[in-house]
Amino acid sequence: QVQLVESGGGVVQPGRSLRLSCAASGFTFNTYGMHWVRQAPGKGLEWVAVIWYDGSNKYYADSVKGRFTISRDNGKNTVYLQMNSLRAEDTAMYYCARENSVGPLDYWGQGTPVTVSS
């Protein structure tokens, strides 16, 4: 069955960096686009970034553009989110999700929490 397992979250000071990982299993990873979505405490869902199945294209929310980088290693069935210059407003639960063949996000991980605080 499809599984997505995020890791790498934690508490980090403002201005520092963190890299999140999402390990995928149960499907042919290199044929699916992958997304990161976040949710600040008590708030709604915010789409963060997408990477195409082959890594050839990447798109970002304006709120993270220039600070976050999405990447993938199809040999390791893993997608990453490198987060630099972190701010308090980046505090959230971060989910990875699979984009199905017609567009929406059909499988989600359980999330990894990120807290940016001094």
Add this chain to the structure above:
Amino acid sequence: DIQMTQSPSTLSASVGDRVTITCRASQSISRRLAWYQQKPGKAPKLLIYKASSLESGVPSRFSGSGSGTEFTLTISSLQPDDFATYYCQHYYGYSPWTFGQGTKVEIK
């Protein structure tokens, strides 16, 4: 960027009620719209895609309609398991795939 506006923000209803949630896009997104259900402490779950297609395993009491800029999610007869927060999301082109702000369905 395409903005998604949901209404209402909160909805109080009883078991058995017919419930309708609206989502409006700031520009036409054809039928490239999905609906998700999220319960506290859990990841979102895909309910509807392509505006009206039911995801496998989702009860038939959930339905979606609309195209262009106006969309609705309807629950025909609200069940206890349906009390949750619902989000719409567009996946049109290369614009950021924004979510609506969410609609919390509460017990009346």
